[in-house]
Amino acid sequence: MQITKILIANRGEISCRIIETCRRMKIRTVAIYSDSDRHARHVLMADESAYLGASDPSESYLNIEKIIDVAKTHQVDAIHPGYGFLSERGKFAQAVKDSGLIFIGAPIEALELMGSKSAAKLTMEKSGVPCVPGYHGDDQTDLVLYTEAKKIGFPVLIKAVSGGGGKGMKIVEKTTDFKEMLLSAQREAQKAFGDDRVILEKYIRKPKHIEVQVFADSHGQIVHLYERDCSTQRRYQKIIEEAPAAGINDVTRTALLNAAISATNAIDYQGAGTIEFLLDEDERFYFMEMNTRLQVEHRVTEMITGVDLVEWQILIAQGDRLPLSQMNIQVKGHAIQARLYAEDPMNGFLPSTGLLQDLYFAKDENVLIDTAVEQGDAIGIHYDPMMAKVVVWAEDRDACIKKLRRILNTSYVFGVKSNLTFLTTIINSERFAKYQILSNSLDKGELDYHLPYRDEVSAIYLDYLMDQPSSSDVWSIKDNWRMGQSVPVKLKFDYQQQSIVASIEIKNKAYLINGTTFYQIQKEDRCFISNKSVQIICQGERYELSLADYETTTSSSADNNAIISPMPGKIIEIKCKAGEKIEPDQTVLVMEAMKMELSLKASRESIIKKISCQVGDQVEADSLLVELSEM
Numbered sequence: 070m071q072i073t074k075i076l077i078a079n080r081g082e083i084s085c086r087i088i089e090t091c092r093r094m095k096i097r098t099v100a101i102y103s104d105s106d107r108h109a110r111h112v113l114m115a116d117e118s119a120y121l122g123a124s125d126p127s128e129s130y131l132n133i134e135k136i137i138d139v140a141k142t143h144q145v146d147a148i149h150p151g152y153g154f155l156s157e158r159g160k161f162a163q164a165v166k167d168s169g170l171i172f173i174g175a176p177i178e179a180l181e182l183m184g185s186k187s188a189a190k191l192t193m194e195k196s197g198v199p200c201v202p203g204y205h206g207d208d209q210t211d212l213v214l215y216t217e218a219k220k221i222g223f224p225v226l227i228k229a230v231s232g233g234g235g236k237g238m239k240i241v242e243k244t245t246d247f248k249e250m251l252l253s254a255q256r257e258a259q260k261a262f263g264d265d266r267v268i269l270e271k272y273i274r275k276p277k278h279i280e281v282q283v284f285a286d287s288h289g290q291i292v293h294l295y296e297r298d299c300s301t302q303r304r305y306q307k308i309i310e311e312a313p314a315a316g317i318n319d320v321t322r323t324a325l326l327n328a329a330i331s332a333t334n335a336i337d338y339q340g341a342g343t344i345e346f347l348l349d350e351d352e353r354f355y356f357m358e359m360n361t362r363l364q365v366e367h368r369v370t371e372m373i374t375g376v377d378l379v380e381w382q383i384l385i386a387q388g389d390r391l392p393l394s395q396m397n398i399q400v401k402g403h404a405i406q407a408r409l410y411a412e413d414p415m416n417g418f419l420p421s422t423g424l425l426q427d428l429y430f431a432k433d434e435n436v437l438i439d440t441a442v443e444q445g446d447a448i449g450i451h452y453d454p455m456m457a458k459v460v461v462w463a464e465d466r467d468a469c470i471k472k473l474r475r476i477l478n479t480s481y482v483f484g485v486k487s488n489l490t491f492l493t494t495i496i497n498s499e500r501f502a503k504y505q506i507l508s509n510s511l512d513k514g515e516l517d518y519h520l521p522y523r524d525e526v527s528a529i530y531l532d533y534l535m536d537q538p539s540s541s542d543v544w545s546i547k548d549n550w551r552m553g554q555s556v557p558v559k560l561k562f563d564y565q566q567q568s569i570v571a572s573i574e575i576k577n578k579a580y581l582i583n584g585t586t587f588y589q590i591q592k593e594d595r596c597f598i599s600n601k602s603v604q605i606i607c608q609g610e611r612y613e614l615s616l617a618d619y620e621t622t623t624s625s626s627a628d629n630n631a632i633i634s635p636m637p638g639k640i641i642e643i644k645c646k647a648g649e650k651i652e653p654d655q656t657v658l659v660m661e662a663m664k665m666e667l668s669l670k671a672s673r674e675s676i677i678k679k680i681s682c683q684v685g686d687q688v689e690a691d692s693l694l695v696e697l698s699e700m
């Protein structure tokens with residue numbers, strides 16, 4: 070049957086992206102929205118829209134009953150789940166099917182099988198696909214898990230059976246840590262997935278994450294659309310992805326692609342899927358899991374193959390054959406995607422909420438920005454803090470890196486903390502250029518992204534100020550300079566908690582900073598300012614400055630005499646009592662925020678003076694949780 074109307078059971082950039090393809094295919098679209106998404110872009114873009122309920126996902130984007138009701142009322146033929154939310158829930162696919170609609174996704178059996186990391190590994194082992202050594206049995210008693218962990222040999226990785234998004238994953242380095250880590254993993258898993266079962270895996274010390282995009286139709290045909298390297302991750306979550314994978318040899322590549330086809334074959338699959346592998350330092354690869362949906366990083370595959378993956382999903386869902394045979398799927402050039410998150414890389418990647426005071430993305434040929442937010446929008450606590458995907462294509466990898474760097478360095482975001490500087494640092498690094506970023510490199514701090522301050526930054530800042538007609542003080546100085554009277558200008562700002570005072574004058578047509586550094590502004594240098602924050606691009610690097618009375622939108626989790634909640638959330642564990650002595654870095658309490666567990670610690674040796682919260686309390690950002698006194 071021909072699909073003519075689709076409900077998109079999602080929000081944000083992925084809904085917008087699906088609508089784009091539907092428009093091209095002349096398919097009508099229905100968007101759904103929650104309270105905080107009333108004016109969201111995906112709602113404006115769709116032909117029709119329906120309100121679901123409160124912003125909490127359980128009342129809206131995860132509410133199967135409500136979604137099916139809307140689909141029936143709006144008389145759609147099919148539902149596209151996007152990624153995240155209900156995209157991999159067999160129960161949802163079943164409900165869609167039961168109401169006589171088409172689910173644009175994997176078959177229910179495959180969703181259920183691959184939704185369980187243990188069942189998935191068992192199936193793959195049976196069909197000869199190599200898996201990471203480990204334990205994925207039903208017996209979940211502490212003693213059995215402990216014994217199995219010892220058998221595997223430490224370090225061991227604990228993963229949630231129903232896991233995703235890196236949640237519930239814990240590396241255990243030594244036997245004595247096992248019990249505590251297991252408890253924490255089980256608790257996180259229960260919270261996030263309603264299932265506290267775990268699997269254990271040998272922790273690969275030098276892992277690369279390489280995945281293969283596959284597609285299967287209902288006529289028994291399976292193809293791959295080559296691989297992606299998604300090794301650039303923080304907290305087990307991807308932030309930069311590229312295709313094809315650079316730095317692996319062709320023999321490994323062919324073996325990986327073949328293994329991906331075997332894995333797909335083993336489960337009687339249909340639609341878009343991704344087979345994820347881990348590669349160790351000897352390029353041995355292991356099946357990790359299969360994602361039975363469209364991936365966030367599907368754009369890089371689209372760019373190198375020229376295939377619209379959403380279009381293929383729709384065609385296959387309506388029973389068509391795969392549009393291309395394997396022979397006709399060719400790779401051209403290189404593509405890289407960088408995910409822009411509202412988060413603070415300097416503070417444990419804590420999500421940052423607030424109003425987007427200003428946001429701009431540079432445009433260019435073969436550059437795609439997938440986003441659903443704009444200036445004036447709020448980044449809230451209910452949904453994933455990804456603001457945009459910046460995707461770039463070029464003839465080869467070097468050109469692609471260069472282009473991405475240029476795009477990032479001419480874009481900016483103000484109002485919330487973002488990982489823009491972090492992304493630039495990665496892209497600029499030699500490690501990235503030489504394919505040396507492993508999936509744990511960033512968490513291990515192998516890449517130093519604390520750029521030391523340099524004098525040239527202040528010259529760029531001053532140069533910008535002088536070009537602003539409104540800044541009268543500096544303007545008159547420029548007049549003086551024009552007349553050949555060089556009066557030094559003093560600038561004050563903070564850079565990474567350091568107070569900087571720079572004295573700048575003009576000499577020999579260049580800026581002279583602090584009497585020691587000469588600098589001429591370069592073509593690609595930039596300065597962006599919003600309120601009290603300044604972002605400067607100096608020779609390809611991004612520096613974030615703050616002006617004197619700048620207030621941060623997220624506060625640190627612990628100041629000297631108090632433990633303050635860094636964001637709204639729920640207290641799930643209090644590990645100390647009033648009067649107790651605590652060591653620096655000791656966890657005082659654990660809170661849950663944005664579906665993550667945050668351990669709040671004391672920054673130095675102190676005594677607990679007063680605990681102002683209880684387990685189960687919902688707390689606001691910046692609430693005083695625990696008062697400390699000095700030793």
Ligand code: ADP
Binds near residue numbers: 201232278305
């Ligand atoms: P999730 O389903 O939560 O995303 P995955 O199983 O896909 O979890 O793993 C996420 C990331 O964690 C991988 O991309 C990889 O970087 C890391 N990882 C997973 N398993 C291992 C392992 N056994 N050894 C080392 N790193 C691993």
